[in-house]
Structures are given as C-alpha cells and as structure tokens.
Amino acid sequence: MPAGAILVTFDDGFRGVREHALPVMEHLGWPFTVFLVSDLIGQEDLWTRDANPDGVTYPLLDADEIRDMQRRGVSFHSHTRSHASLPTLDDSTLAEQLTGSRQALSHLLGHGVPYIAYPFGHVDARVEAATRAAGYRAAFSTQSGFNRREVNRFRIRRIDVYGTDTASMLLRKIRLGSNDGSLGHAVRYYLNQLKRRLPGARA
Numbered sequence: 040m041p042a043g044a045i046l047v048t049f050d051d052g053f054r055g056v057r058e059h060a061l062p063v064m065e066h067l068g069w070p071f072t073v074f075l076v077s078d079l080i081g082q083e084d085l086w087t088r089d090a091n092p093d094g095v096t097y098p099l100l101d102a103d104e105i106r107d108m109q110r111r112g113v114s115f116h117s118h119t120r121s122h123a124s125l126p127t128l129d130d131s132t133l134a135e136q137l138t139g140s141r142q143a144l145s146h147l148l149g150h151g152v153p154y155i156a157y158p159f160g161h162v163d164a165r166v167e168a169a170t171r172a173a174g175y176r177a178a179f180s181t182q183s184g185f186n187r188r189e190v191n192r193f194r195i196r197r198i199d200v201y202g203t204d205t206a207s208m209l210l211r212k213i214r215l216g217s218n219d220g221s222l223g224h225a226v227r228y229y230l231n232q233l234k235r236r237l238p239g240a241r242a
C-alpha cells in the first residue's frame with residue numbers, strides 16, 4: 040500500500056453499516072471492509088447479552104445483503120464464528136472458531152478469506168499462533184497506532200472511530216495514530232516531537 044494509506048474497517052457486520060455507512064462510502068468512492076461473525080449472519084449481536092443481559096441487540100447483515108454489498112465493492116472477512124473472546128477458549132474450540140468461520144465465509148463469498156479481526160481485540164501468543172495455523176494471512180487487533188512495514192501482521196493496529204467523533208478529532212486520531220483525538224493530546228504529541236529534535240535532547 041502507498042505511504043499514508045488508510046484502511047476503513049467495520050467489525051461485526053451490523054445492518055446499520057449498510058444503512059448508514061454504505062451510501063456515504065459509495066458517494067466518496069471509498070472501498071471498505073466488514074468483518075463478519077459467521078454463525079450469526081442474518082441474526083443479532085447475541086454476544087452482547089453476556090455483558091449486558093437486559094440490553095437491546097441489533098440486526099446483523101443477512102446473506103443477500105452481504106452478497107449485494109460485495110457486488111458494490113465492499114470486502115468481507117472473518118470475525119470468528121460466534122464472537123467469542125479467543126484467549127478464553129481451549130485449543131480445539133479456538134481452532135474451530137478460526138477455521139469454521141473461514142470455511143463458512145469462503146462458501147458464502149465465493150473466494151478465500153485471508154483476514155480476520157479478533158473479537159473484542161482479545162489476542163495473546165497462543166491465539167496468534169492458532170490464527171497463523173488456521174491459514175489466515177493477517178489479523179486485525181484493536182491496539183492503536185500506525186502500521187509500519189515491520190508491524191506484526193497478526194496484530195495489525197487500528198484506531199477506534201465513534202459516532203461522537205468530530206471531523207477534526209478524527210483527523211487528529213489518524214495523523215497521530217491514536218485513539219485520543221483531543222486537542223490537548225495533539226499539542227502534547229507535537230511538543231514531544233519538537234523536544235526530540237532539539238540539540239542535546241534525550242529521546
């Protein structure tokens with residue numbers, strides 16, 4: 040990818056991505072990627088019930104909607120079978136979450152599924168090894184930062200974007216590779232950069 044390139048990704052595959060993001064992204068002509076929970080296609084985000092049993096759940100994209108978006112240039116990859124926290128699983132269940140979703144999504148999409156996003160961003164050394172063994176080529180974490188050439192491809196960094204972010208906050212997040220889009224953070228960042236460049240400064 041060219042220097043400074045940005046990748047836009049959406050985890051979970053909510054129908055809201057189709058309703059709200061797709062028209063905007065089509066208008067801009069920007070491609071984007073959605074990570075799907077393969078056992079829950081056309082259902083709801085049942086995994087949120089564990090953390091919030093009384094909370095509402097939201098509809099997830101169904102197979103027809105996914106195929107239509109695929110035709111319109113959206114790419115889809117894996118977010119496991121059921122959105123389990125992978126480090127908590129035993130080895131065989133872990134392997135099943137990883138390979139099962141890859142197989143099911145390959146069948147649905149009609150092509151290989153080389154990329155995955157870890158549910159909740161949860162990953163450890165064992166999960167990383169299992170992800171490699173399951174045949175994925177790269178995996179997305181939720182750790183913030185830039186992805187330089189030497190980044191661990193099984194811990195690709197991402198920046199969180201919220202509906203409450205303003206355009207200038209989002210721009211600061213992207214420029215600084217940080218989840219903190221506040222003006223104060225930007226000022227501290229640039230001051231530190233400046234200090235490093237001063238003669239005799241300690242890095």
Ligand SMILES: [Zn+2]
Nearest residue numbers: 050051158159
């Ligand atoms: Zn998720």
